[in-house]
Amino acid sequence: MTTETSLQKDVPLCGLNDLEDLCAMELIIEERQLFAVRQDNSIFAYWNLCPHRNSPLNWVPNTFLDVENQLIQCALHGALFEIDSGLCIAGPCSGDNLQPVELRCEDQFYYVAAGQKMPPAPVNLRAQALADLEDRE
Numbered sequence: 001m002t003t004e005t006s007l008q009k010d011v012p013l014c015g016l017n018d019l020e021d022l023c024a025m026e027l028i029i030e031e032r033q034l035f036a037v038r039q040d041n042s043i044f045a046y047w048n049l050c051p052h053r054n055s056p057l058n059w060v061p062n063t064f065l066d067v068e069n070q071l072i073q074c075a076l077h078g079a080l081f082e083i084d085s086g087l088c089i090a091g092p093c094s095g096d097n098l099q100p101v102e103l104r105c106e107d108q109f110y111y112v113a114a115g116q117k118m119p120p121a122p123v124n125l126r127a128q129a130l131a132d133l134e135d136r137e
């Protein structure tokens with residue numbers, strides 16, 4: 001069973017100048033992964049869940065963009081997403097959207113904004129399998 005939770009307080013993400021243009025960074029908040037990409041003078045952030053299979057988009061840390069650094073690319077099946085909208089424009093989930101993370105900007109420093117709903121915590125399959133084994137004994 002999963003329960004929806006809301007973020008209780010702002011969480012510091014990064015300053016605009018901490019991230020180079022068309023570079024990305026990851027952050028984990030209460031077991032949920034998110035990533036942020038700088039494009040021009042804005043930062044866009046999304047929960048790290050591909051709408052195709054609800055799995056993380058990246059295999060390599062802090063690496064989310066395609067080879068031309070123009071689009072967000074899922075490493076699993078290659079879906080491509082616009083950086084500024086999260087819209088999937090090619091791939092198996094074409095037309096779907098990444099889930100945006102609400103940010104708050106103050107003096108060019110970005111925070112993950114309090115009050116927003118967080119996606120369900122990932123299921124720990126290993127712990128679940130071990131618990132199932134113990135139940136059988």
Ligand code: FES
Pocket residue numbers: 050051052053054055057074075076077078079091092093
């Ligand atoms: S999991 Fe992302 S395209 Fe399939």
